[in-house]
Amino acid sequence: MLTRRIIPCFDVDNGRVVKGVSFVELRDAGDPVELARLYEREGADELVFLDITASSDNRSTTYDMVERTADQVFIPFTVGGGIRSVVDMKVMLELGAEKVSINTSAIQQPDLINEGAYRFGSQAVVVAIDARRVPGEQGKWEVYTHGGRNPAGLDAVEWAVEATGRGAGELLVTSMDTDGHLKGYDNAMLRAISEAVQVPVIASGGAGGPEHMVEALTEGKADAVLAASIFHFGTYSIREVKEYLAAAGLPVRPVQRD
Amino acid sequence: MNTGPVVVVDYDAGNLRSVARALTHVGADPVVSADPDDILNAGAVVLPGVGAAADTMFKLGERRLVEPIKEYLAANRPFLGVCMGLHALLLRSEEGGGQDCLGVLDGDARLFPAGAGLKVPHMGWNTVEWLREHPITEGVPNGSYFYFVHSYYPHSDAPGLALGETEYGVVFPSVLASGYVVATQFHPEKSGRDGLRIYRNFVDWARSGESVPLPSATLVS
Numbered sequence: 001m002l003t004r005r006i007i008p009c010f011d012v013d014n015g016r017v018v019k020g021v022s023f024v025e026l027r028d029a030g031d032p033v034e035l036a037r038l039y040e041r042e043g044a045d046e047l048v049f050l051d052i053t054a055s056s057d058n059r060s061t062t063y064d065m066v067e068r069t070a071d072q073v074f075i076p077f078t079v080g081g082g083i084r085s086v087v088d089m090k091v092m093l094e095l096g097a098e099k100v101s102i103n104t105s106a107i108q109q110p111d112l113i114n115e116g117a118y119r120f121g122s123q124a125v126v127v128a129i130d131a132r133r134v135p136g137e138q139g140k141w142e143v144y145t146h147g148g149r150n151p152a153g154l155d156a157v158e159w160a161v162e163a164t165g166r167g168a169g170e171l172l173v174t175s176m177d178t179d180g181h182l183k184g185y186d187n188a189m190l191r192a193i194s195e196a197v198q199v200p201v202i203a204s205g206g207a208g209g210p211e212h213m214v215e216a217l218t219e220g221k222a223d224a225v226l227a228a229s230i231f232h233f234g235t236y237s238i239r240e241v242k243e244y245l246a247a248a249g250l251p252v253r254p255v256q257r258d
Numbered sequence: 259m260n261t262g263p264v265v266v267v268d269y270d271a272g273n274l275r276s277v278a279r280a281l282t283h284v285g286a287d288p289v290v291s292a293d294p295d296d297i298l299n300a301g302a303v304v305l306p307g308v309g310a311a312a313d314t315m316f317k318l319g320e321r322r323l324v325e326p327i328k329e330y331l332a333a334n335r336p337f338l339g340v341c342m343g344l345h346a347l348l349l350r351s352e353e354g355g356g357q358d359c360l361g362v363l364d365g366d367a368r369l370f371p372a373g374a375g376l377k378v379p380h381m382g383w384n385t386v387e388w389l390r391e392h393p394i395t396e397g398v399p400n401g402s403y404f405y406f407v408h409s410y411y412p413h414s415d416a417p418g419l420a421l422g423e424t425e426y427g428v429v430f431p432s433v434l435a436s437g438y439v440v441a442t443q444f445h446p447e448k449s450g451r452d453g454l455r456i457y458r459n460f461v462d463w464a465r466s467g468e469s470v471p472l473p474s475a476t477l478v479s
Binding site: 001002003004005040045070071074075076093094095096098120121122123124169170198199200223224253254256 | 272275276279280283308309310372377378379380381382383384385403405406407408409425426445447448449450451453454
């Protein structure tokens with residue numbers, strides 16, 4: 001049976017993990033590759049690296065990270081951030097990423113989705129959608145670009161449908177309202193998008209514990225859940241999350257024991 | 259005894275380097291090549307692949323790899339197809355309005371029936387149930403999880419061709435094995451420890467020089 005995926009996400013700046021990761025067992029908790037290996041051992045089903053390096057001059061550190069990860073990690077991983085062209089996509093995929101994630105660039109140039117899907121297959125193209133509730137309107141969410149700063153003037157569900165119609169193989173859906181609050185995902189938005197598209201939806205933004213993940217996967221009808229701080233701060237291990245999900249009746253890939 | 263190197267067929271497939279890395283990780287020291295002579299002299303050949311069937315067959319043709327692969331396979335030597343590398347071995351795929359493939363294995367690739375809550379592509383970790391014993395499943399328990407990404411699934415009515423099966427809306431043969439040919443729908447190079455074990459088993463099997471009879475289900479003539 002196809003399992004629900006648990007996906008830790010790292011923000012990476014100049015090849016270093018940011019947002020304070022606290023793992024006693026790691027020699028260098030800022031090294032994304034070492035963290036990726038740890039999460040693979042702990043039972044992560046996939047990984048997402050979000051490159052927040054401001055300067056495009058420093059892309060070589062990102063390339064190095066992707067290549068070193070691919071050499072040592074044998075589960076799928078996605079790289080997002082700063083991917084603005086088919087050439088950018090090709091570089092990341094050739095270095096060893098399984099998928100690339102595009103967000104602002106997909107809105108600015110939607111044909112990038114079509115071109116990426118044509119060149120590399122839909123399975124390699126993830127469209128990330130950051131959205132906020134429209135105040136006073138039930139069941140409406142607006143898409144934001146540039147890390148949630150600028151309104152794009154797009155309805156989140158309509159954009160999700162368009163993006164998948166153009167060839168996105170997966171959607172990474174983040175609620176700017178719930179992100180960072182650790183009080184649960186925006187399950188109404190997740191459900192509205194998941195029911196409107198044929199491709200898998202990854203829930204993002206707001207996980208404070210495994211109970212929120214269960215809600216995103218049931219009420220929100222998501223196919224996978226992404227989380228950062230609860231894993232990085234050691235609040236919950238991936239094994240604990242998976243055991244909780246399994247007890248709630250959700251199919252998960254059990255964590256292997258060494 | 260198969261003494262040649264493990265050759266990963268280079269036709270610009272998206273997972274080429276991931277496959278080569280996994281083989282390196284299990285100590286195989288693979289050669290990535292599009293040279294027909296390398297394929298014909300290989301101790302084992304691995305055909306990677308992601309993306310579209312038409313694109314795959316076009317690139318194999320463009321690089322003049324179809325005949326060397328068929329000649330290699332006709333000699334019943336160790337061969338592993340991964341994901342689109344499995345579809346390439348079938349008679350045809352429904353994809354893109356219909357695409358003829360290499361016709362090495364008696365089966366075809368069909369689109370998952372969308373709807374009824376079934377998301378396409380089939381993406382993520384799913385179980386494989388082994389249907390019989392085989393050298394490449396050594397140490398990989400029944401019901402192990404592997405990483406899948408595909409919209410078309412293999413179908414075959416040929417008796418004895420399926421080695422493992424998986425359920426996603428339909429039950430389909432996720433691993434095919436015939437003679438010295440093995441093909442997996444999932445990506446062992448992205449399936450953690452069990453996936454690496456599949457590669458290690460394949461390399462060990464190829465190097466063992468075991469004599470494997472050419473079965474009737476293999477169509478290469």
